[in-house]
Amino acid sequence: MTSTTTRHRLGPRRRAAGAAAATAVAALVLAGCSLTGGDGGGAADDASGTGGTADGGGKLTVVTHDSFALSQELLDQFEADTGYQLEMVAPGDGGALVNQLVLTKDSPLGDVVHGIDNSFAARAIDAGVLEPYTPADLPASAGQYAADDAGSLTPVDMGDVCLNVDHQWFTENGVPEPTSLEDLTDPAYKDLLVVTNPATSSPGLSFLLATVGAFGEDGWQQYWEDLKANGVKVVEGWSDAYYVDFSGSEGAGPRPIVLSYASSPAAEVPEGGGEPRTGAMLDTCFRQVEYAGVLAGAENPEGARAFVDFLLSPEVQADIPGQMYMYPVDDTVELPEAWARHAPLAEEPFAVDPATISANREDWISTWSEIVIG
Structure with missing residues (x-):
């Protein structure tokens, strides 16, 4: 592994601390839970333009750092709920991610970004690469991590x-x-x-x-x-x-x-x-706080907002410790037992x-x- 931000994801053994959370997430997904709010329609039903269609189909491009990871069951469920086909683009670590977003501002790499952290957030905001969006279901505990007053970025995880x-x-x-x-x-x-x-x-x-x-x-x-x-x-x-x-x-x-x-x-x-x-x-x-946001000029802004909502869903928040070894911003989510003892x-x-x-x-x-x- 050469990633500068990889967090203990070199095999199942290092994800053991999150196994209980992942099992619970998988059970919810297999039970057919919607991870996008409501009945699974929402933003996807209003999607338009080259990135999405009125019935929720189309491509949704997620730009992230090279340490992004979520359980495949959750990503599959998001696609099933919305009709979008996810495409992941990872230009490098958190610093490289912001550099690329700034350089490609006039021709965005995708629709939605995850992984801008608080050491680079102001640069991304000042460069105008983001379209402000605040999810309706933003957890109360996430408010303390706001990057600005305009809602340019949504807190997702921290550590x-x-x-x-x-x-x-x-x-x-x-x-x-x-x-x-x-x-x-x-x-x-x-x-x-x-x-x-x-x-x-x-x-x-x-x-x-x-x-x-x-x-x-x-x-x-x-x-x-x-x-x-x-x-x-x-x-x-x-x-x-x-x-x-x-x-x-x-x-x-x-x-x-x-x-x-x-x-x-x-x-x-x-x-x-x-x-x-x-x-x-x-x-x-x-x-360190990591954020998600809608990219300015996105081809599929409705899908981008749906993905930000998805990242704040209880199922995804519970999956974050075991997959990315970060804390969820939603403090009502139950953490893996090992974290309570060994990861304060x-x-x-x-x-x-x-x-x-x-x-x-x-x-x-x-x-x-x-x-x-x-």
Whole structure:
């Protein structure tokens, strides 16, 4: 796997934490539930233009990042309910996704997008690539994640990008586990940390933003100079960091501290149960929110709105943890049992205003590169 945003989807074993949710979703689908609201007609019945027909047929093109995943039963049910034929387009990770949407604004890649996150949301909105739409059934708990007041984007899922530690390594080596960002500059943790490049990795950018939130716009640079002096390793993507350099998952890497997600330990629960050998450092997190939206100039805007509604349906929201290892924005959805024990969200994640991110992102990445890469 080369995706920079892949989240524990390298086989059924890593989806075990979401198996109960997926089973429940499959049962609902097989029972013939509509996943688009009402009687399954709705927006599809009004579709027109080259992308859709009045009776709900036609193509619906979904543009997303390369970590998008939902149970096939749900996608099949959406097609059955609406008459649309889904076509997925994945130009890359979250950053590449927004870049492509901006570059193709005058000839959109598709009708609806999923996967723009809060580190790139302002750029997409300012570029005018979105047609505002607010679903009628937007969960109350999703309102706090609104990207703007116009409803340009709809929150769909969220999660915390955090450092993870290998409990077993620290126990065997008699070293106390770090608990804060400041700890990582201590010589006791020299050459123990691996992170990802914010220029090529969405988690890497989120971690850079966590340090901006923690140390301020004038203080994060010194923190990274200290990390570099303490032997931080930087790799291009999450998969290399987690499965090659980290000691806690496959157990092959030399570094016991890795940049990942708060949900990652739930993927490390041994088959048959027990405690994972990893844990998240919940005082190092940045909250990542992923959005969906209708693309301006879409050939099938009615179908696009129907797909946004679909992403907020209880069945899809329940499917997200097991498929994308993110939290649903609907907090009434029951989470997999392993998540309650091993994947808690941070109580006080670091935050940076989206407008500030949009105004400074490229400069911050350039400065980071000069400091850390040289």
